[in-house]
Amino acid sequence: MSYQALYRVWRPQRFDEVIGQPLITRTLKNAIKTNQISHAYLFAGPRGTGKTSMAKIFAKAVNCRFQKNGEPCNECDTCRAITAGTLNDVIEIDAASNNGVEEIRDIRDKVKYAPTEADYKVYIIDEVHMLSTGAFNALLKTLEEPPTNVIFILATTEPHKIPATIISRTQRFDFKQIQTRDSLDRMVTILKDKQLDYDPEALKVIAKASEGGMRDALSILDQAISFGDDKVTLENALLVTGAVRQTLLVDYLSAVTQDQTKEGLVAVHKILADGKDPERFIEDLINVTRDLLLYQQAPEMVEDIELDQVDDQFKKLADGVSEQRLYKMIDELNDIQKQMRFSTHEDVYLEVLTVKLAGVKTVEEPPVSAGPVADSSAVKQLTAQVKTLTDQLASLKKQADQSPQRQPEATPAPKPAPKPAAKVRVNLQKIYPILQQATKEALVEIQQNWGDLMQFLSVTQRAMMHVSKPVAASPEGVIVAFDYAFLLQRANGDQELIDALQNGLDRLMGKVSDIVFVPADEWPQIRQTFIQQYKAGQLSEPGQNSSGESDETADDSAEDPVVTKAQDLFGDDVIEIKKD
Incomplete structure (x- = not known):
């Protein structure tokens, strides 16, 4: 037979052989002895703590006809078949690979059949938290009221992922970490x-x-x-x-707590040269630092945790470092541990950690001397200079007090007036051609598509255009007014923004329009000047005021070009013609 791993060869076969779970083993043994067997159990706990082994022992115990004090005999045909995994009435399912609804429905259909060889049909579902929501729902009713002589044992390492409706229908046993x-x-x-x-x-x-x-x-x-x-x-x-010797860890911590940065760095390089895992090294440092902190409060507890591996060097270190420094060291270790998970240069982090730990200070520790004591002759010279300056200052004060007339205090120089913001230049040669061809329909179309046009822009571009709106439009161009002049200046110099707006208009409306930016506060004056020039015949083409009604009124008839264009732009129902 091929070699089997130790954990398979030495898998517990009786309740008494299970390590570290006395409460659970006693409860299950008593339930079997008194025949108070539940229809469903939930075994939850960390990996490798005996959940699946306990489930198999329980399946043997409830089906063994020669069990004694709740323990299976492990010699009858039923016990041997369950141990070998050949008994049809004990079904072990891996929920990680059978987590669908169909697999659970298959169990639900077969569970109604009576056991063929044993007294109980036992379903052991390992890693049950991997089942899908639909699978849990399919299992729910069967788990609540299974047929007679059917037992469900659910095992999981993550009980928080199991629905509460499932947990409430089971007897839950929480397995603890083995000491x-x-x-x-x-x-x-x-x-x-x-x-x-x-x-x-x-x-x-x-x-x-x-x-x-x-x-x-x-x-x-x-x-x-x-x-x-x-x-x-x-x-x-x-x-x-991949662990590090306890003595090396204590030597390293002794070096950094005594501010011996060089010795600490040498120790780190030696540990890395030996092929130790940097992350494991950090984990070991955290454990030793914790032990130092606990040893200052409860030495017996640490000796039990470390299996009597507390030597004189460890005790000396525990006596020589303060609690506050240990707290700060643990914080630094935790930070480095988080950062190292996302780095491939772990040795750099260990070097930085060493420098940081050597520099950790607390209030209780005396400050380090700044340097050697200054030479006595230099001290005397500085003292004489200070005395001379003090005498001169006293003499100047005395002369100022004896002066008959005091000079008037100088008035502070007036602060220079802030420079006015540079006025934004407006290119009328681009605006007037758009106004000459502007129509109300073109403006309405732009306004209706303005929100969709903003979605073609980046977040930064949308933020810039948030304070703008279209005020006039023609088939060939759009005039956009900005509330703030500095944003208008930025928009004028942002060719990517203009290109994005033109591309968006092309996609939405099927045409590429010229885009001109104007200040919102200057737009009424621009509009008024345009109307006046048009009325005076200074423009070759008639223009329209596409942003609102003109302040000028018609002189006599609707044949006035201004009136005609206004009617085209706004409609007869909006325009009212009055004579002076």
Whole structure:
């Protein structure tokens, strides 16, 4: 048979073999002994804490006809078949790859059939949070009222993603992270059974690196055994986990807390040269800094967490650094850890971190001396100069007091008047041709499409055009009035804006029009001047005032060109002709 990983070979087969979950194992054993078995269970907790193993043990226990005190015998045909995964009545489903409605409907259709070999049909749905919303809805009714002799066991690492309607129909058990000492004891048992040599310090490193997951601990142990040729040493464990020796971490922190930046940088380069993972190095630093903070308050707690790896150097460091400095160091470490996730130059971040940690100061620490004491002769010379200047100042004050007439105080120079804003130049040679051909229909068409035209512009361009509006239009051009002169000047010099407006008009109206900008406050005068010039016959073509009614009235009849064009522009129902 091919080699099997340690976590598969040493998977628990009885409730008593499950590590670190005494409350759950006792509750399930008592439920089986008293025959108070629920129809649905939810096992939630971190990875590698025994959720799936517990589900299989529970499936064996409820179907074992020779179970004793809630424990399966593991010797009958039913127990062996469940252990081997060949019993048809215990169905294990991976919800990550079977998360659709059709798969759950298939379960719902088959669940009505009675078990063929065992007493209970058990459905173990792993990673149940991966089911889709439709799949959860399809499971809901079956989960609430399943047929007799059917048990659902749902396992998940993310219970917050499961609908509350599903959770309320189950008995929920929250699996806890396995304590480091429990992981250590389990690995010792396995290595003794395999008759392999090991370094206790190596197992402590592996137990801490597993972060509360027994499966992770056994996987790392498997790697260390293979790497060390059936021998687990501290060096191999450090290489496999990417961790840094506790002594190196304490040496590094001692250097930065004593403001020895150079020694800290040398330590960082040495750690990186050994091939250590920079992110793991930051994680280890955070843990050690936390231990220092806790050791100042509860030494026994730290000794238990670190598995008695607290040496004299660690204690000396804990006594020599203040709490405030440790708080600031943890903040700096957390910031660097976040930044390093998005960088490929992690060594640079570690160097910057070292300089920052060496520069962390607190109020309680005495300030560093600015430099050597100044020479005594220089001090005497400076003192004499200060005395001379003081005497001169006193003499000047005395003379000023004895003077019979005081000079009048100089009046402050008047502030120069602010320069008036440069007047915007208006190009009438571009405006008049548009006014000569302007019509009301063209202006209305532009006004109706103005909002859509703004959507063709960028955010910055729309902000600039927000204070403008079309005031006159002809088939060949558009006059746009700006409320603010400085924005008009910017618009005149922005060829990209003009091009965007012309392209938008081409798409919306099928024509490219000339666009002329004018100040809104000068537009009435421009319009008035144009009408006067047209009336005096100074323009070759008749023009129109497309923005409003003219202030000039017609002299006699509607044959007046101004009146005629006004009627064309606004309509007879708007124009009223009055004689003087």
